[in-house]
Amino acid sequence: MQILDGKAAAQAIKNELKIEVAQMSIEGKKKPHLAAILVGKNGASETYVARKVKACEEVGFKSTLIRFEEDIYKIRVLEEIEKLNNDPDVDGILVQLPLPKHISNEEVINAIDPDKDVDGFHPITAGKMMQGAATFVPATPCGIMLLLDHFKIQTDGKHAVVIGRSNIVGRPMSILLSNNSNPGNCTVTICHSHTKNLNEICRQADIIVAALGKPETITAEMVKEGAVVIDVGITRITDASKKSGFRLIGDVHYETVAPKCSWITPVPGGVGPMTIAALLKNTFLSCKMKN
Ligand code: GUN
Numbered sequence: 001m002q003i004l005d006g007k008a009a010a011q012a013i014k015n016e017l018k019i020e021v022a023q024m025s026i027e028g029k030k031k032p033h034l035a036a037i038l039v040g041k042n043g044a045s046e047t048y049v050a051r052k053v054k055a056c057e058e059v060g061f062k063s064t065l066i067r068f069e070e071d072i073y074k075i076r077v078l079e080e081i082e083k084l085n086n087d088p089d090v091d092g093i094l095v096q097l098p099l100p101k102h103i104s105n106e107e108v109i110n111a112i113d114p115d116k117d118v119d120g121f122h123p124i125t126a127g128k129m130m131q132g133a134a135t136f137v138p139a140t141p142c143g144i145m146l147l148l149d150h151f152k153i154q155t156d157g158k159h160a161v162v163i164g165r166s167n168i169v170g171r172p173m174s175i176l177l178s179n180n181s182n183p184g185n186c187t188v189t190i191c192h193s194h195t196k197n198l199n200e201i202c203r204q205a206d207i208i209v210a211a212l213g214k215p216e217t218i219t220a221e222m223v224k225e226g227a228v229v230i231d232v233g234i235t236r237i238t239d240a241s242k243k244s245g246f247r248l249i250g251d252v253h254y255e256t257v258a259p260k261c262s263w264i265t266p267v268p269g270g271v272g273p274m275t276i277a278a279l280l281k282n283t284f285l286s287c288k289m290k291n
Contacts, residue, residue, distance in 0.1 A: 001258050002151075004230070004265045006143075009150040010273035014059050017284055021060040032287035033062040034092040034118065034279075035084045039077065039103065040070035044236070045096045052094070055276045061283060064090070074103045078111050085113040091290060092118030092283035097168070115290070118282035121167065129172060132179055136282045141173040143274030144209065144230055146281075148183040153207075153228055153263060160186040161202055163195075163218070163251075164211030169232055173209055198222070210251040220256040229257060229264045232271050 021031060034056050038049045049065065056063035066080055077095070084090045093116045095108050109117075114124040120138040128135035137145075148155060160177045164170035170190060177186040186207065191198055193212075202208060202222040210218045211232035223229060233251030250267030258264050265271055 001261050002263050004147055004151055004153075004228075004263050004270060006147055006265060006270040006273045009147050010143075010277035012150065013146065013277040013281065014055065017059040017280055020284065025060070029291055030089065030287070031060060031062045032091050032283045033064070033089050034094065034283045035064040035066065035087075035090045037066045037068070037077065037080060037093070037095045039068045039072060039096075040100050042098070044234075045098075049096050051276055052279060055280055056283075059280055061280065062089075070100050072100075072103075074107070077103060077108055081108065081111045085111075085116065090116060091287040092116055092279075094119045094279070116286060118279060118286055120172070120282070126167070126172070130175060132181075136286070137176065137278070138168055138172045139275045139278040139282065140169045140211075140232060140271060141176050142278035142282070143276075144173065144232075144271060145176050145183055146278060147230075147265070147271070147274045151263065153183065155183040155207065156185040158186050158206035159189070159204055160207040160209065161189045161191060161205035162209045162211065163191045163198070163202070164209075164213065164232070165190055165192045166211065169211040170209075173211065177207070177209075208252075212251050214251060215249045216251070216253040218252040218257060220253070220260055223257050223260050225260050226262045227260065229261050230271065231265050231267050234267060234272060 036049050053063045053065055084093045093112050097105055099105055109121045112122055114122045117125045118136050120136040125135050129137055162170050162174045174188045174190045178188045189201055191201055199222045203224050205227055207228045209230045215235040229252055231250035231252040234248050236246040237249055239247040248268050
């Protein structure tokens with residue numbers, strides 16, 4: 001069993017970006033600039049956004065964090081997006097999800113200029129991806145494709161089983177894995193909470209992408225010998241032995257599944273860092289396209 005080390009792969013991408021940003025600066029060009037909007041005080045969202053901002057600093061990007069209270073009016077968020085859309089210095093806009101219940105995700109996402117939609121959630125961006133056109137690909141599935149590429153995982157003709165059908169991970173993942181590309185060219189089965197015989201389908205998988213959001217659900221009897229397992233899950237569980245008071249676990253029962261795999265992502269240190277690297281890549285691409 002070998003580890004798909006997302007931390008190392010993400011570092012390699014960040015090192016490349018750092019060099020390219022330094023080169024842009026020598027040429028007198030502006031820095032890539034990511035603007036993030038965070039509404040409310042969701043602990044996990046706070047952590048993710050802080051990591052995104054820190055990663056921007058690491059590679060020499062500019063970042064702006066705009067915070068709103070939980071009870072902010074939707075119109076204020078929309079006004080802020082409009083401002084960022086019209087700001088020529090801003091290359092990428094992301095609104096951290098989930099939003100409070102009184103604000104529609106859809107309305108907010110649709111307000112982002114597709115040319116700055118580095119999260120790849122706008123319907124125009126998602127439509128382009130469906131067509132296989134060059135566009136911003138959502139960060140988590142994009143990061144997973146970069147990870148497969150980094151470790152030269154063979155995907156051509158393989159059976160990939162994606163568990164989860166969210167717009168953020170499962171659906172775009174299924175499209176990317178079935179693209180006529182490398183990595184890609186898989187036969188893809190997409191499973192979800194209403195799938196019958198999930199165990200049996202998983203046992204037929206050469207590649208499993210677990211993005212169901214239920215901790216340690218994928219167990220050894222669901223995985224065939226030699227499979228590649230990608231774990232998108234990150235759930236915080238209380239752990240008094242940790243300084244933070246919690247530890248992170250994935251959707252895969254790592255201890256029992258790992259010995260059966262050819263490759264597996266750890267949690268943490270697998271998909272998480274790759275998601276951030278992919279977001280940086282999208283922001284860089286946006287900046288380069290505009291300048
Ligand atoms: N919430 C969970 N994943 C994501 C992501 O990739 N982008 C944003 N904006 N919010 C998220």
